[in-house]
Amino acid sequence: MIHISVLLILVVHAIAQDETQFTYNGFQGATNKLHVDGIATILPNGLLQLTNYSSYNTSHAFYPRPVIFKPNHISFSTTFIFAIYPIAPNQSSHGIVFVISPTTHFQQALPSAYLGLFNTSSNRLPSNHIIAVELDTIQNPEFKDIDSNHVGIDVNSLTSSAAATAAYYSDKLRVNKTLQLNSGKPMQIWIDYDEVEMLLNVTLAPFSSPKPSKCLLSKQLNLSTILLRNMYVGFSSATGPIPNYHYILGWSWNQSGKAQDLDPSKLPSLPQIKHHKKSLSQLIIVLLIVISLLLLSMIAAAIWFVWKKKYEELLEPWEKEYAPYRYSFKELYLATKGFKNSELLGVGGFGKVYKGIIPSTSRQVAVKRVSQDSKQGIKEFVAEISSMGRLRHRNLVQLLGYCRRKGELLLVYDYMPNGSLDKLLFDKVEGSILCWSIRFKIIKGVASALLYLHEEWEQVVLHRDVKASNVLLDAEMNARLGDFGLAKLYDHSIDPRTTHVVGTIGYIAPELSRTRKPTTSTDVFSYGMFLLEVGCGRRPIGKQNEDNDAEALFLSDWVYDCWKMGDILKASDPRMEGDYVEDEMELILKLGLLCLYPIAEGRPTMRQVVQILNGSATLPELPSEYNPETIGFLGEDLGTLHSLPSSFLSSSGTSSVAVMSSTNSVLRYGR
Structure with missing residues (x-):
């Protein structure tokens, strides 16, 4: 038994050791030992081909199992040999990136300048947890690239933290010598990180040369704040309008010392670039092509001049x-x-x-x-x-x-395929009646979104126009709160002010028309009217009961009257024909009235609303002094409302008053 236990321990130890290091002298037979996607492929001779002569594509190749970065054990050493073939001399596309990432899934990443790593929204996010070394052959001004032939160290972004023109130190001549990354010649790169010194070194050299004594790049980085415990290591590449071939000949990785040297005798051969002397006929053909291109360019320039105004935009x-x-x-x-x-x-x-x-x-x-x-x-x-x-x-x-x-x-x-909620609530289209379970899910979803905006993001965001028409539905009928055209950002510690009342009649809190001071409580007021919209299937302003000509003009007044008479469920959407959970419907209507409480201090916060909806808090009783008629429930003078021209009210009976105050920009209140 003792011998068996010792043997098991040795086996486990051996597996653990294998996880910290691996070496590929070519990738022949590694199809199942390497995760590849996009246009990446392993050629029969074992050469890893990341890209081909196709435009606007991405490719990835990763070691299939995650490597483990334990606390106080995040040093690593890696080396690989690569070659970049241009489609034609002096024509270049995008390069190769060595990546340490928490995932191997980059379906949303873009080709071209984004190198198959990020897109317009994910670039620069700290939540990426990505460290990379780029071998880039295009200068992209938007990422502040230094030139079109450089090596860069990237942290969560394609704007390099450190970069240098591709070169190597010749120990023999004691000078730096420039290398052309897309020359089609094999080159070797070494990437080493020392956790004690918190130093990342990058060294480059021609394949035939030994590792230089001086590195090309050196950057002080605390990778313990970037790397997670389980990370994947590998390569990403992409093509743009002009493609390249990108090849990896061999790769070695080690987390417990220096990466093992690659064996040149075992590495696959690169394809040969053939150069032919041009015959006279070829030169004539080339000349004709050049002339044709010039003519086409002139035609294109004329078309561009004619259609310039069509696509004209402002770019400062x-x-x-x-x-x-x-x-x-x-x-x-x-x-x-x-x-x-x-x-x-x-x-x-x-x-x-x-x-x-x-x-x-x-x-x-x-x-x-x-x-x-x-x-x-x-x-x-x-x-x-x-x-x-x-x-x-x-x-x-x-x-x-x-x-x-x-x-x-x-x-x-x-894009939200199921459109806006108000169409399903108010349009009398057969089959468009929302069932109660979906309505309740939508109500919770909007509450969760407002809680995030008010309390959980880095700044407070006031939506300022919460209503059914601004709630969109995705393919699974999940609520998505949209239209931040009225939103204002401000710091948690700053008291915001605006010079205009902004919002939609029927949803504007009473105090906002007097103080012109939006708060999270004014959003809660709008959410209260939204709750009544969803529960009652009625618009905030308009005739609320077709059986009674004298019925209240405002939905909130009518629901309040039903509550006072002890029959609040009378206000529920008649199209549902009672097919709802009564306790939940009663909760929604009473919570709506509570959120619409005329005095701001008496309304719940969105956190309290979410707790009530989730059943972790009890809905308080409505105050006995709650009287919308005497306190000014809607925050609008009825005489003023009735005197408005008919064109001011939309077909829905509400009107958006959308005035942005340029003097109250979010930059004034940003963190």
Whole structure:
């Protein structure tokens, strides 16, 4: 028994040792020992081919099992041999990245400049937990690349923390000698991290040369704050409009010492680049092609001049900072088929919304065209958009980016296939009646989104226009709160003020029309009206009971009257014909009245609302002095409301008052 136990311990120890190091002298027979995707493939001779001569593609190759980074044990050493073949001399595409990542799934990553690692929204996120070394052969100004032939150290972003032109130190000549990464010649790179000194060193050399005594790059990094316990190591690559071949000949990794040297005799051969002398006929053909290209260029220039106004947009130098969030107008024009009416999803207080498919990524989006004639405050507004692009919650519509033309802004959102909630609540379409279980799930989802905006993100976000028409439904009928066109960000410690009342009649808290001071409590008031909308299937303003001509104009008054008479369920949506959970319906209607309490201090917070909906807190009784008629329940003077011109009210009986105050930009209150 003792001998067996010792043997088991030795076996386990041997497996653990294998996990800390591996060596590939070529990848022949490694099909099942290497995770590859995209256009990556292993050739019969064992050469790992990451890309081919196809455009706009990505590829990845990873060691199939995660490597373990234990506390106080995160040192590593790795080396690999690579070669980059250009499609033609002096023509280059994008490069290779060595990656340490918590995942091997990069389906959302983009090709071209994003190298198959990130996209416009994921680049620069601390939650990426990615460390990478890029061998880049394109200069991308948006990532502040130093040139088109460099090595860079990247942390969660394609903007390198440190970079240097590709070169190696010749110990014989005692000088640095430049290397051309896309020369088609094999080169070797060594990447070493010392956890004690917290130093990452990158060394480059021609394949035929030994490891130089001086490294090319050295960066002080505390990887314990970046790497997780389980990480994957491997390669990412991508092609753009001009493709390259990217090859890996061999690879070695070690977490307990120096990476094992690769054996040149076992490495696969690279394909030969053939150079032929051009015959006279070939030269004539080339000349004809050049002339044809010149003619085509002239025609293209003429067409471009004629159609310049069609795709004209505003792009100022300061917007380079927000490049990851910027879409070109041409891209959005093509995505929406020229903003055709056939792609129109709806019309709101802020403009028209179109369905689109981004050509480069095939991603479905919704594009909102917002009128924005004033130049004052536009920089702050774009900063606001980029800030909101970082909001991440399962019940929020993701804001992906923007485009700016003279006189309008175009906002790009995730597309929600089931449209807005108000259409299902109020349109009398057969088969569109929402069942109670879906309504209750939607109510909880919107509450969760507001709690995130009010308390759980790095800044407080006031939505300021919570209503059924701003709640969209995804493919699984999950609620997604959208339209942050009225939102304002401010620091948790700062008391915000605005110079305009912003919102929709029927949803505006009483104190807001007097103080012009939005708070999280004014959002709670709007959410209370939203609860009544969903439970009653009625709009906030309008005739509330078809059987009684004298019925109240406001939904909140009518639900309040039903509660006072002891029959609050009378206010429930008649189209449901009583097919709901009575306790839940009663909870929703009473909670709606509580959120609509005329005095702000008497309303619950969104955290308390979520606790009540989840059953972890009890709904308090409505106060006996709760009287909307005497306190000014809607925050609007009825005489004023009735005197408004009919054009001010939309077909739904509500009106969005959408005035952005440029002097109260989020930059004033940002962290």
